[in-house]
Amino acid sequence: MATVGEALALAVEHHGAGRFAEAGELYRRILDAVPGQPLALHYLGVLHAQCGRAERAVVLIRRAVAVDPAVADSHANLAGALRACGRAAEAVAPLARAARLAGTDARRWSELGVALRGTGEAAGARRALAAAVALDPAEPQTWHTLGLAAEESGDRRAAADAHARAGALDPGLLSSRLAEAGLRAGLGQAERAERVLDALIADAPDLAPARFNRAALLQDRGRRSAAEAGFRAALCLDPADADAWHALAGLDREAVRLARAVARCRRALVLRPLFEAARLDLRFLMSRDVPAWHFTMLADEVRNDAYRRAIEKAVTPGCRVLEIGTGAGLLALFAARAGAGEVHTCEVSAALAAVARGVVADNGYADRITVHHKRSADLRPGIDLPGRADVLVSEILDAGLLGEGHAPSVRHAVAELLKPGGRVIPAAATVHLVAIEAPAAAATQPIRTVCGFDLSRLEAYRNPSYAALSLTDLPHRRLTDAVPVARIDLADPPLPGPMGRAVLTAGAAGTVHAVAFWYDLHVDAEITVSTGPDGGCRHWLQAVQFLEAPVTVTAGQALAAEMRYVAGRLTVSVA
Structure with missing residues (x-):
């Protein structure tokens, strides 16, 4: 009859040859004869783990460890079974015992270091991995893992050195070489990082991340130009690299190639829909096409409601409406909803014209509203429009009323595109004027000396007209009452x-120091809104024109003010 030792040796032979059924049967017979036999418990546990029965393996190997706690392999295999059960945190203690026993x-x-790193214990992982490389300094994967743990614990210099050792021991360990280059760059060692990447590209010319990282380094x-070539090379190797498309978009933005930058941000988002940086950059780029x-x-609910009511009064069923300045398409939608048979609206911004077409389609009016990406002066009756319009609508007004080109645009439209006697919205405006004292704002009107330095050269670049400001927010004192200075017929600009x-x-x-003016906008004969500080409109501010030289006044003193329309702007002189 075989001894326990002989039976155990035969079982191990079967086990090693992959004859698991035979090995298991022998292990169980041994344990029937000697229930606490530690090697039989250990090996049977290992066999269960290999057959996917990790929970049973844990029970058996723990019994082996209880009988003989001095076997390093038992602790190591117990850790493996625990990890197979999804109990990685519990695996750390037996791995630590295995390392101490070994x-x-x-x-x-090294196994202990990997386990500690997996549970987020970067400092402990570093200590274990450092012990491993001290015992075997020629193992590149251990150096690589040490580099990862050092980086996770915030020691980038030690991480770079560890990855350098890993890459030197095994040049085929490309991830370590990439990591070293990134860390060197972050440490301000740009030239060394570039040398690492150049060597890596020479060894692995088809490695897209190396091309990308080198291009990013060159950009920094x-x-x-070299960076752009590098990102393109990376994309030739990996066209689905969202980071490379986004990086090219950044270079385009710096070179003011905004349309190309938008396209590349969109490409990055197609490849990676949750790419936050690309999404924010795309929104930033698109915002440049649409003023805030x-x-x-x-x-502005007051403005919107006034236009809506005026348009609903003017539109008759089946009539033709022409709008100048589409924007997002709101006024055109008012006209279509009010019953217009057709609405033609023109917009000079390609981005806004595209937005408006989408808005019109979203709201179900694409059959009645046509958005023209043109200036109103370029619209041709009989080609762009089937005929002259019955109603002309526009909202190309600024804080100073006429500063957005309202007068020439509407004058042309009334003469060439509107039927005789057609309705014009808005109809007129009454401009109000007030003299104000505003010493703080006037201190840099014009710019001369600031904090003891002569900055007067900047003055040549100031807009010579009024500024759009909120009198509610501007520190000032009214020195006169607000008085009407002009009534302007917006249907006959x-x-x-x-x-x-x-x-x-x-x-x-x-x-x-300045005169401020605003206007009552007579959207039609009955509907009026005010752009004044107390008028309720949120969109328009007030126009503030600083005098070339301040005027000192006494109580009761009269000032003669004249308003003129010059170079597309209203302007005021005071004497």
């Missing part, structure tokens, strides 16, 4: 010249 076995210390060093005031304009005169009477002594 003493100079570098493999056990201001070598934009479009959003405050659409949020003015030519350059005098618009009106007014007398401003000072209610108190002070210094007139």
